[in-house]
Amino acid sequence: MLIVPEAACPDLLPFDAAFDAVEAVFAAMARGEAYNFPVIREAIGHEDALYGFKGGFDRAGSALGLKAGGYWPNNQARGLINHQSTIFLFDPDTGRVQAAVGGNYLTAARTAAASAVSIKHLSRPDSKVLGMVGAGHQSAFQMRAALRQRKFEKVIGWNFHPEMLSRLADTAAEAGLPFEAVELDRLGAEADVIITITSSFAPILKADQIRPGVHLACMGTDTKGKQEVDPELLARATVFTDEVAQSVSIGEAQHAVASGLIAESAITPVGAVIAGQHPGRVSAEEITLFDGTGVALQDLAVASAVVARAQAEGKATEVAI
Numbered sequence: 001m002l003i004v005p006e007a008a009c010p011d012l013l014p015f016d017a018a019f020d021a022v023e024a025v026f027a028a029m030a031r032g033e034a035y036n037f038p039v040i041r042e043a044i045g046h047e048d049a050l051y052g053f054k055g056g057f058d059r060a061g062s063a064l065g066l067k068a069g070g071y072w073p074n075n076q077a078r079g080l081i082n083h084q085s086t087i088f089l090f091d092p093d094t095g096r097v098q099a100a101v102g103g104n105y106l107t108a109a110r111t112a113a114a115s116a117v118s119i120k121h122l123s124r125p126d127s128k129v130l131g132m133v134g135a136g137h138q139s140a141f142q143m144r145a146a147l148r149q150r151k152f153e154k155v156i157g158w159n160f161h162p163e164m165l166s167r168l169a170d171t172a173a174e175a176g177l178p179f180e181a182v183e184l185d186r187l188g189a190e191a192d193v194i195i196t197i198t199s200s201f202a203p204i205l206k207a208d209q210i211r212p213g214v215h216l217a218c219m220g221t222d223t224k225g226k227q228e229v230d231p232e233l234l235a236r237a238t239v240f241t242d243e244v245a246q247s248v249s250i251g252e253a254q255h256a257v258a259s260g261l262i263a264e265s266a267i268t269p270v271g272a273v274i275a276g277q278h279p280g281r282v283s284a285e286e287i288t289l290f291d292g293t294g295v296a297l298q299d300l301a302v303a304s305a306v307v308a309r310a311q312a313e314g315k316a317t318e319v320a321i
């Protein structure tokens with residue numbers, strides 16, 4: 001089997017490769033050529049850790065495997081990042097293990113690629129102002145990916161912990177764009193595209209703060225109980241997701257569906273838009289919302305891309321197992 005260490009992954013996965021891999025696998029899901037297995041996630045009663053597996057099979061891309069890992073809240077005090085994961089790929093023809101790939105960078109890259117795919121396919125082409133809600137580890141990856149999709153002229157942002165906003169300012173500066181920290185009313189009134197990427201358990205953005213024509217990528221809610229926006233906002237929006245089953249159980253839509261504001265049948269996989277099965281945004285006034293919950297097939301898609309490049313460049317270590 002091949003080992004691709006965590007430290008090698010950033011160089012092996014240019015952003016365009018992550019974007020293309022995620023866009024392709026979302027389309028494969030819509031065509032019924034790829035599917036995710038039920039997610040296992042357990043509080044293991046040790047170190048307050050959450051541990052689990054996300055697996056799937058992409059017949060079109062010939063990727064079978066899983067991501068194993070989770071969240072260890074005490075890691076930071078040990079000089080380690082709290083989210084830890086490794087992706088394992090298996091040969092779909094024989095079941096033999098093919099590769100183990102560090103999953104920490106790849107998780108950030110595939111999550112940023114997912115919201116960027118939604119911005120490419122669902123936001124207004126004339127979008128000029130990017131609004132960021134959240135300023136944690138993922139936010140910089142999210143902003144960089146979004147800025148490649150439209151000719152944004154400015155970034156505005158809000159965060160629950162204002163002392164973290166410098167990350168957004170620094171990331172916008174990297175791209176040569178001005179950044180302004182604003183209150184949520186102004187963020188909703190000015191932004192054409194809004195990304196939410198927080199670990200909030202209560203709604204941050206209210207439905208009345210959002211203007212017509214906006215595209216929202218809600219990326220932080222990936223667990224039962226988490227929530228970033230007012231459920232009424234989903235009732236006003238056309239709602240898209242990576243996978244409907246995850247959207248209604250662990251995604252942002254869990255709250256709007258549970259309270260009867262929207263039906264599960266009203267949520268469309270973004271892959272259907274990519275595959276030409278759904279028109280996507282149909283008017284400049286429409287609010288579109290992408291509920292990005294994070295599926296195994298995204299992990300397998302970027303890990304496969306990394307393994308192919310590592311083999312081509314001689315950067316993978318082969319071990320017998």
Ligand code: NAD
Nearest residue numbers: 111134135136137138160161198199200219220292293294
């Ligand atoms: P982080 O710990 O680095 O940052 C957390 C962010 O949430 C910060 O902006 C912080 O200010 C904010 N926050 C914390 N408590 C809050 C509260 N009570 N109300 C509002 N905001 C609050 O985390 P990160 O690595 O940037 O991840 C952010 C979120 O994205 C997490 O919930 C994580 O689970 C989720 N995530 C989702 C996917 C996906 O595929 N959808 C992938 C990776 C991470």
